[in-house]
Amino acid sequence: MIVIEGCAIVTVDGDGTEYTDGHLVIDDGRIVAVGSDAARTADEPVQRIDGTGCLATPGLVNTHHHLYQWATRGLAQQENLFGWLTELYPLWAGLDANLVAATTGAGLGWLALSGCTTSTDHHYVHPTGGGDLMAAQVEAAGEVGLRFHPCRGSMDLGRSRGGLPPDHVVEDTDAALAGTEDAIDRFHDPADDAMVRIAVAPCSPFSVTTTLMTEAADLARRKGVRLHTHLAETVEEAQYCQRVHGCDPVEYAESLGWLGDDVWLAHAVHLDAAAVARLAATGTGVAHCPSSNARLGAGLAPVRDLLDAGVPVGLGVDGPASQEANHLGAELRQALYAARLRGGPAALAAREALSLATMGGARCLGRSGDIGSIEVGKLADIALWRLDGLGHAGIADPVAALVLGPPAPLELLLVGGQPVVARGELRTVDERELVRRAGRAQRTLMRRADR
Numbered sequence: 001m002i003v004i005e006g007c008a009i010v011t012v013d014g015d016g017t018e019y020t021d022g023h024l025v026i027d028d029g030r031i032v033a034v035g036s037d038a039a040r041t042a043d044e045p046v047q048r049i050d051g052t053g054c055l056a057t058p059g060l061v062n063t064h065h066h067l068y069q070w071a072t073r074g075l076a077q078q079e080n081l082f083g084w085l086t087e088l089y090p091l092w093a094g095l096d097a098n099l100v101a102a103t104t105g106a107g108l109g110w111l112a113l114s115g116c117t118t119s120t121d122h123h124y125v126h127p128t129g130g131g132d133l134m135a136a137q138v139e140a141a142g143e144v145g146l147r148f149h150p151c152r153g154s155m156d157l158g159r160s161r162g163g164l165p166p167d168h169v170v171e172d173t174d175a176a177l178a179g180t181e182d183a184i185d186r187f188h189d190p191a192d193d194a195m196v197r198i199a200v201a202p203c204s205p206f207s208v209t210t211t212l213m214t215e216a217a218d219l220a221r222r223k224g225v226r227l228h229t230h231l232a233e234t235v236e237e238a239q240y241c242q243r244v245h246g247c248d249p250v251e252y253a254e255s256l257g258w259l260g261d262d263v264w265l266a267h268a269v270h271l272d273a274a275a276v277a278r279l280a281a282t283g284t285g286v287a288h289c290p291s292s293n294a295r296l297g298a299g300l301a302p303v304r305d306l307l308d309a310g311v312p313v314g315l316g317v318d319g320p321a322s323q324e325a326n327h328l329g330a331e332l333r334q335a336l337y338a339a340r341l342r343g344g345p346a347a348l349a350a351r352e353a354l355s356l357a358t359m360g361g362a363r364c365l366g367r368s369g370d371i372g373s374i375e376v377g378k379l380a381d382i383a384l385w386r387l388d389g390l391g392h393a394g395i396a397d398p399v400a401a402l403v404l405g406p407p408a409p410l411e412l413l414l415v416g417g418q419p420v421v422a423r424g425e426l427r428t429v430d431e432r433e434l435v436r437r438a439g440r441a442q443r444t445l446m447r448r449a450d451r
Contacts, residue, residue, distance in 0.1 A: 059117025124153025
């Protein structure tokens with residue numbers, strides 16, 4: 001049993017319950033008590049943690065990522081999405097299982113240090129002869145200790161057929177579907193305390209055929225897993241959909257069976273009122289990636305409109321090649337700023353930003369009953385942020401300190417009650433080894449590209 005006491009607590013439950021001086025009790029990986037003042041426990045072994053000066057929140061949920069891109073950070077610095085992809089596709093063709101293991105470990109380790117307890121990944125580049133990439137990811141995630149929702153991505157629309165990616169980085173349609181079904185069969189765990197769940201994730205309208213999109217949706221629903229893809233990220237994508245399909249991206253997705261409460265979409269920047277209404281009516285979720293959208297100049301997503309319409313909205317850091325900071329805790333502030341740049345100072349509150357990164361993400365992933373809030377019976381995925389240092393001095397409201405202040409040091413990160421980070425250090429893996437592996441992966445990929 002673990003007792004955390006003496007801390008402020010923001011539960012992010014349906015009533016917005018908060019405690020200025022509260023406690024949490026964790027037993028067998030789940031929350032068994034939360035309240036104010038000191039905890040009462042039975043006469044049994046207890047690990048007591050002093051949370052004085054800290055804020056406890058649900059662990060953060062990352063709803064969109066491309067972990068393999070850790071090996072290509074800092075490139076194509078002034079390109080829009082299409083130019084950025086065109087520059088990087090040839091580099092990604094050199095990926096293999098060893099490189100993917102290294103980038104997955106580095107990316108998830110860094111996410112843990114930023115307060116993340118559950119992360120997705122969208123891996124859509126599967127070079128011939130690259131090995132078992134999904135197994136490499138799942139093993140690396142197990143070492144770090146985060147809950148992991150890898151989305152088996154795919155592309156089958158190469159340049160010769162009107163798509164954006166070069167032909168040598170796309171798959172045959174049948175191979176993509178077979179690889180996706182294999183990943184589900186081997187790795188998906190439907191249990192409510194699952195550490196690994198698989199989603200079906202063809203990449204985008206400009207890299208995937210309509211055949212793959214429709215058959216992937218059928219596969220996901222037959223297997224009972226969720227669906228994920230990029231949609232409405234850029235003006236260029238919207239123009240592509242109008243030119244090729246005669247409709248906007250949301251209309252195109254709906255025509256293929258790609259709207260529903262088992263779907264969440266990455267970005268959703270360029271939406272008109274009708275598109276927002278269709279997402280809301282169908283329960284389709286959105287992974288909002290404000291820093292990546294800014295890095296690529298994609299635009300400001302209509303987050304206020306989406307929330308007001310009832311659309312589930314979570315936060316995503318996106319790939320480390322289009323958002324090199326990749327700090328999910330800092331993305332709270334970026335989400336608030338982006339919303340206010342679009343809609344003014346009342347467009348998003350600090351507590352709403354925290355909700356996006358917790359319950360919003362849990363809703364997108366279909367796990368709102370398990371994670372995303374601090375409530376009795378839920379999994380003990382907890383972030384304990386230290387707010388008593390100089391960087392947060394003078395901010396009386398702990399949520400404002402967390403969201404508006406500098407990135408807060410992590411005193412503790414628990415996943416199912418197990419410590420992943422303690423006093424700002426990874427406890428499951430050697431951070432220096434992650435750095436070495438990531439560096440080798442980057443150098444190896446660059447050498448392969450020069451051949």
